[in-house]
Amino acid sequence: MAVLAIAAFVRSVFYLGYLSSELLRRKGRTILTLLGLALGVALVIVITSLSHGLDQAQKTALNPLSSIGTDLTVTVQPDGAGGAFANRTVSTDLSTLGKAGQHFSYDTFSSGSQTTFAQSQAKNVSSISGVTKIATGLTLTVTHQEGKVPKISTQITAGGQRLNVQGQTSPPTAAEMAKMASCLAKQEKSSSSSTTTTTTPSPQQGGSLTGGQGGPGQFGGSAAMRKCMPASMRRFSRTVTTKKQTITKNVKTPKTNIKTSTYTIGGVDTSRTDMGLITAAQVTKGRFLSKKNAREALVANSYASSHKLKLGSTLTIKKTKFRVVGLVQAPLGGQSADVYVPLTQLQTLSGQKKQINVVLVRAGKSSAVGTVQKKIESSFPTAQVASAKEEAAQISGSLVTASDLAKSLGLALSIIVIAMAIMLAALLTLSSIAKRVREIGTLRALGWSRRLVIRQIAAESLAQGIVGGAIGVVIGIAATAVINSFNLSLSASSKAAATTTGGGFRGFASNAQTATQSATSQVALHAPLAGSIILIGFALAVLGGLLAGATGALRAAQLRPADALRQVE
Amino acid sequence: MLAPPLYELRGATRSFRLGNSTIMAVDSMDVALDTEEFVALEGPSGSGKTTLLQLLGALDRPSSGKVFFEGRDLAALSDGELAELRLRSFGFIFQQFNLLTTLTAVQNVEAGLAPLGVSAGELRERSLAMLAEVGLRDRAFHLPSQMSGGEQQRVAIARALLAEPRVVLADEPTGNLDSKSGADVIALLTDLAARHGTTIIVATHDAGLAARAPRRLTMHDGRLVGDEKNGKKAKTTEKR
Numbered sequence: 001m002a003v004l005a006i007a008a009f010v011r012s013v014f015y016l017g018y019l020s021s022e023l024l025r026r027k028g029r030t031i032l033t034l035l036g037l038a039l040g041v042a043l044v045i046v047i048t049s050l051s052h053g054l055d056q057a058q059k060t061a062l063n064p065l066s067s068i069g070t071d072l073t074v075t076v077q078p079d080g081a082g083g084a085f086a087n088r089t090v091s092t093d094l095s096t097l098g099k100a101g102q103h104f105s106y107d108t109f110s111s112g113s114q115t116t117f118a119q120s121q122a123k124n125v126s127s128i129s130g131v132t133k134i135a136t137g138l139t140l141t142v143t144h145q146e147g148k149v150p151k152i153s154t155q156i157t158a159g160g161q162r163l164n165v166q167g168q169t170s171p172p173t174a175a176e177m178a179k180m181a182s183c184l185a186k187q188e189k190s191s192s193s194s195t196t197t198t199t200t201p202s203p204q205q206g207g208s209l210t211g212g213q214g215g216p217g218q219f220g221g222s223a224a225m226r227k228c229m230p231a232s233m234r235r236f237s238r239t240v241t242t243k244k245q246t247i248t249k250n251v252k253t254p255k256t257n258i259k260t261s262t263y264t265i266g267g268v269d270t271s272r273t274d275m276g277l278i279t280a281a282q283v284t285k286g287r288f289l290s291k292k293n294a295r296e297a298l299v300a301n302s303y304a305s306s307h308k309l310k311l312g313s314t315l316t317i318k319k320t321k322f323r324v325v326g327l328v329q330a331p332l333g334g335q336s337a338d339v340y341v342p343l344t345q346l347q348t349l350s351g352q353k354k355q356i357n358v359v360l361v362r363a364g365k366s367s368a369v370g371t372v373q374k375k376i377e378s379s380f381p382t383a384q385v386a387s388a389k390e391e392a393a394q395i396s397g398s399l400v401t402a403s404d405l406a407k408s409l410g411l412a413l414s415i416i417v418i419a420m421a422i423m424l425a426a427l428l429t430l431s432s433i434a435k436r437v438r439e440i441g442t443l444r445a446l447g448w449s450r451r452l453v454i455r456q457i458a459a460e461s462l463a464q465g466i467v468g469g470a471i472g473v474v475i476g477i478a479a480t481a482v483i484n485s486f487n488l489s490l491s492a493s494s495k496a497a498a499t500t501t502g503g504g505f506r507g508f509a510s511n512a513q514t515a516t517q518s519a520t521s522q523v524a525l526h527a528p529l530a531g532s533i534i535l536i537g538f539a540l541a542v543l544g545g546l547l548a549g550a551t552g553a554l555r556a557a558q559l560r561p562a563d564a565l566r567q568v569e
Numbered sequence: 570m571l572a573p574p575l576y577e578l579r580g581a582t583r584s585f586r587l588g589n590s591t592i593m594a595v596d597s598m599d600v601a602l603d604t605e606e607f608v609a610l611e612g613p614s615g616s617g618k619t620t621l622l623q624l625l626g627a628l629d630r631p632s633s634g635k636v637f638f639e640g641r642d643l644a645a646l647s648d649g650e651l652a653e654l655r656l657r658s659f660g661f662i663f664q665q666f667n668l669l670t671t672l673t674a675v676q677n678v679e680a681g682l683a684p685l686g687v688s689a690g691e692l693r694e695r696s697l698a699m700l701a702e703v704g705l706r707d708r709a710f711h712l713p714s715q716m717s718g719g720e721q722q723r724v725a726i727a728r729a730l731l732a733e734p735r736v737v738l739a740d741e742p743t744g745n746l747d748s749k750s751g752a753d754v755i756a757l758l759t760d761l762a763a764r765h766g767t768t769i770i771v772a773t774h775d776a777g778l779a780a781r782a783p784r785r786l787t788m789h790d791g792r793l794v795g796d797e798k799n800g801k802k803a804k805t806t807e808k809r
Contacts, residue, residue, distance in 0.1 A: 013689035014679050018672060025671040025712075442667040445628055446681045446728070447656020449649055561655075562620075562629035565667075 019460050026432075033428040034468040037545060040421015041472025041537040042479055047413055048533045049480045056528070070135070070275060071369045073335055074125055074359040074376055075384045076115040100151035107318040108143045109265075109350035116355040125359050128379060130372040133362040137277040138267035138346050138355065139337055142317065147258030152251065176230040183228035263303065265317070266337030267346030267356070275362060278328050278340050286311045286326030293342045297322040300330035303338035315339065318349045335360075361385075418540055425468070425541070426548030429461050433552035440556045441564025454553040461549020462542065469541030473534050480529050573640035575736065575768060576602040576625060580634035583620050594620035596791035597634065602768070602784070604735070607759060609782030610772040617791040618772035619740050625770060626659045626738045627651045639735075656684050660729030660767075662739035662758075666721040668713040674724045675700060675709040681728040699727040703757060719750030723757060730761055737762065739771040743778070751775070 023030045119136055126134040172180065266277040270289045273280040278298060280288040289296050297315050304310065304327050313324040322341055330336040335358055347353050363372040369387055376385045433440075436457075443453050556564065583595040594617045602608060610618050623629040624636050627643050636643045638658070643651065660681070661667075668677045678696040687695075700709050703723040713721050722742060729737050739758065743751030755771075755778055762769045771778065779785055784803070787795030796803045 011686050011688065014676070014683040014692060017676060018669075018680070021671045021673075021676065438667070439669060441628075442663075442669065443680070444652070445626065445655060445661045445667075446684075447652055447654075447659075447732070448680075448684050449652040451649075452684055560629055562623040565623075565628065565663075 036424035037468025038472035042475035043417040044537040045476025070360040071363045072361040106145040114357040116357045132364045135276040135360040136356040187224035264337040266340045267343035282328040296325045298326045298340040422544035429548040430552045437567040444561035450557040457553035458550040461545040465542035465545025469538040574601040577637040582633045593791040608770040608784040609779040612788035616788040658735045660734040660737040664741040664744040703727045
């Protein structure tokens, strides 16, 4: 065998030399053909890789339900009156938070637009035929308030007013005057001073009082005088009533640092890992919740990065500490949440024991989904049953656009590119053969059989296809790598149920806040390079070139040698 | 048993349709040619010389009539058999040289023998020897574009003779050459033909060359109008 192979090679040396001479000495044409083929192959690789990448991104993002092992979600919309729990306003009663200056942290749970119902009702759903599995969940919105209890006080300054009171005292009687005179005389004797003057207090003078205090009057300074004055004059009393007035002062609203934030929390049925609000499949780091109903939490990647949470972090929900055991890529859609904790933990925290607000349903067959949906809807008239399709319809964003584009254009584009690449290669090969008809005639005149001529030209095309295809593969791989290095990300967002939470501060006027929740997921566009894509691209180039070469050669070889020789170059 | 003539044409006709009219490039020719002859084919342009050479070289099939080569009816042979015949029995020399432009002189010579399937070493050896015979050993690795017309035609002669064919068909081999190169080419051709025992049929305008040929055929409008052998009118159309 080896001898035969070597002999075959030795016999084919001339043809190989002819082939390489033909390709190397007609550089312009060869390069053009190679480039055409390479470009076609590269485009095929890039487009196929991109559409594969989009497909993958779409699978992770656009099919929120199937990723969590679910075909349908069953929720109950609040009726007009609303459940006791639904749409409850969040109010902060500062008086109950603690003393002024104390730090407080406060979590309020609300069910948003999904009314809670008894967990036992889920069993009714599971008994519907066609339903193979169900899982329950509770998705709530947590309004988290945190800050210091504000000090509310006001200062009212009183006093310091000046009051002027004027009045007349009754003049002293004659007896009193006499008594006073004798008293004064007595005092004068005992005193060292030789005052002889007898002063009679004049009612006009003595009646002048200043501030109720014995000012330095004419006799005010004399102790003797004071002693001898009749008691009625010594004790002047009068009741003065100042005008009654009400002091009104607006107290400035105290500065507080109360922060309100909302996030969604999902209570996960931890009894199974393959189906639920979140499943083990979405865990990107760490692990899934254990079945022990422990105080563990899973945090969505986006929420974790914006709140600087990582594995092992502690998350405090209503004063209960949860340990972050895993990060998850939360599926988009109405049932996505920022934080996931075991269902019973959430039920306890939110005071919703044995209550759920979503039942996830898996149908036995994908074809049965529609039937099961109708059955559930008719059995539970108040229930809202959403299929994966409907959930996906709620998702918008660049990913959807790109993926729609890829869907509608991808295949067509691939076919066009492939067709163009092959056509280009074929045209170049055919035109090159057309220019070589005389050469083919000459070869035939030299005694080359038709088969030999076709073999030679097809081999040239094959070689061009292999080289062009190889260049195309290299360009395609490089281009895909460049695209991947750009780290393009496509966003997909879901219009989640708008949850209205009112933050009413009792005692203070406050506006109700409307928080619209919308989950956005950034999906990195990664164009995976599959060996099969490369192989297919390469094979297309080789096959295209070979086909074109063989057809052209066949046509030229069909000519009578005489006719071929007549062709003018 | 009498050996059949090298060629025998019986009413050989080759016509081309050109629009509504039919052109008789070769019109009912009856002629017999013997081996080891040097045949000159004369006639003005368009008289059918090239078409006749192509019929003789199995590059074309007659529209009607028969062409026998060594007693075999060429029309009855398959394409593969004709290719084999062209390879082993016929050598062609063209006015335009028809060298393969991307190949070197030696590769061009090799192209005339490669389909025989000899080993690469033998093929190269024989080709170089043949090039030496036409005086171009030192030009073996030159491309046609690097050679003069005379040199190119000598490469073509080497290529035509490499397989040691029975017949060399040359279509105005000196038509594109100056008189000096032309004379050299003819001298080489006749010399080699004599040495290798090859019949040479040359279509030519050159009266001087034709005059040297022992057999002279003259064509006009596709018809054979003159046939001289050693200066005498040849009796070639023996009706059987």
